[in-house]
Amino acid sequence: MPEDKLDLLGPIMNDIGHELAHIVGGDPDGIFLYAEIGDGWVRPSIFKDEGDLVRWYDPTDAYLSDLLFKAWYLEPEAPNMRWSVLEYAIVDKKFHVSMKYPEEVNVDKIDPERRRKALRARFGDKPVIYPPPPNGAFELKP
Numbered sequence: 001m002p003e004d005k006l007d008l009l010g011p012i013m014n015d016i017g018h019e020l021a022h023i024v025g026g027d028p029d030g031i032f033l034y035a036e037i038g039d040g041w042v043r044p045s046i047f048k049d050e051g052d053l054v055r056w057y058d059p060t061d062a063y064l065s066d067l068l069f070k071a072w073y074l075e076p077e078a079p080n081m082r083w084s085v086l087e088y089a090i091v092d093k094k095f096h097v098s099m100k101y102p103e104e105v106n107v108d109k110i111d112p113e114r115r116r117k118a119l120r121a122r123f124g125d126k127p128v129i130y131p132p133p134p135n136g137a138f139e140l141k142p
Helices: 005-024 063-072 110-124
Strands: 030-040 042-050 054-057 085-092 094-100
Touching: 005 030, 005 042, 005 063, 005 094, 030 063, 030 094, 030 110, 042 063, 042 110, 063 085
Parallel strands: none
Antiparallel strands: 030 042, 030 085, 042 054, 085 094
């Protein structure tokens, strides 16, 4: 009997949560992952609610991306069957996942406003702290 997709997806989602906790250096409560994905690329953005502000974290290696691809490839390869946006939040030690599909959002066109909208929906008007730019380079705004 073949394994159900959810039987395979659940452990991957759990591993994503563990990796997110590792990236933020401890307590995973308040983590929010916004990821856009397509054939051969993934853009994960990690945020953590710290009360009065939200802090952005950069994945330090490719492991998170590998896990996202692993989850994505569980979906059928047919058109519009694989999700294009994953929103993953950890609240009270439980993860919550929602996915958007190509008919809902076109990630082939880069649009930073999609991530900004997701952040506002999750955190309201809390300021988002990004690391300082290296050597005076430009600073990305949420």
